[in-house]
Amino acid sequence: MKYTQPEWYTPAEVAVHNKATDCWVSLNGKVRDLTKWLQAQLKLCKCTKTCSCPIKNWYCGDDCVEYCSCFERGFFYCDAKRLAMTILAYAGKDISHWFNGEDWVTYTHPIVGTVTPYHIHGPGYRQPVVPSTRWRPPTQPWWMDDDNVIGNMTTKTRPIRIVNTLTGTSVTLEVCSEETIYQIMMRYLPHNSHMLSYTWRYLNRELYYDRSLEQNGIPDEREEFNHVALPENVHIPALLLYYNDDLTEDPRHLPSCNK
Template sequence: MGRPKYFTPNEVSIHNTIDDIWVSFLGKVFNLTPLCEKYKGDVLLKPILLSAGKDISNWFNPKNKDIRTHVDPLTGCIIPYCPNGRFIHIPPPYPSSDWANDFGRPWWKDDSYVVGILSKKTRFIKIINTLTSQDQVIEVCSEENMSEILERYLKYNLHAGSYTWKYDGRNLDMNKSLEENNIPDEDEDFYKLSMNDDTFLQAIHLYFNDDLTEQ
């Protein structure tokens, strides 16, 4: 098994249409586009569509990772708690002859929809290309190693793999995270001191080696 793919909340949020819908909950990121295609036109899709691109962890019990429940005040029975309305794979609150329960695993327990892990903490870093004197601020996941951060940076520089990545004059270990490379996350310190963290972002410098990416 390879490393999981990490996503920022901002990356999840752009997938917010019926043709491209992601949600996150309990630390995982789900691509529910196939589910929406399968149940297109079903009124039970509405709560999911309204939550497109958002975190819906409040729908779930973090202990058993299942839908939260509550006691129905009319029947005294324990039923799923759906504050935004009943949704796909949730049974009706009362016996119903038209309820089809032959769908297999409910979507929130189906790992085939999982595309990655939601970052517990994101960071902004500044990357400076010493060859061109251009700099770029990007948001990364704190769990990512430098090689994965390099992948994020490729859209700004397709030849980023042809550079040596350094911080404070030190070569970075591309298999380690920012923290493991002794690049601390100072967001909390900036907040306590009421400092503009954008002005004091840690800068990673790229030094050109040889354009090995040239085809």
């Protein structure tokens, strides 16, 4: 079995990456890790900063926040930090509503009468519409940089129960509807490191590991339950794991191993 990085992410997985040292956002179906970009943008500010610690010491606590007044003072290089702080405020969330396709949403400028990007959440990469000292050389916009894309955002999540018939243990996971059985195995791996010693089945049928749950004939019936006023979790499909009688531990530290 070859170990792979996740291809699909759930909103809950993105939501936990919500701080300056670990900042993810979802945009137009893509999950982007903006941690390095955010740190680079915050370093553009050259103003003297004030500390949020109530008691001023020679050291700061882990929860210390540095406040900067450079934007209020009108420094042109503060625009990058203003956008960075807005991105940080939306860390772990979806920001697709900021954009129309791959560009910012626009509006008609009240002075020059042209269609202008609507930068309510901070400046973009375009030049100012009117003469301004904030002009800077054009650079590649962060939302078109493929280097910060780490995966795809799922369109729908679904619960699945995985039952180990040997030990009788059961684990319920929230998985992406687009994920294959193999990718679901990667989610289940922390719960059972001997996964190679089991065969996965559903209703006594073998599963195709390169196909999704729906393609394997495992429907998501939650909408039908809602139509008849039943709880969504009244029934969760169960995948059964049958032991193959050879205890082959699956070493996670190796890049791959043979089936």
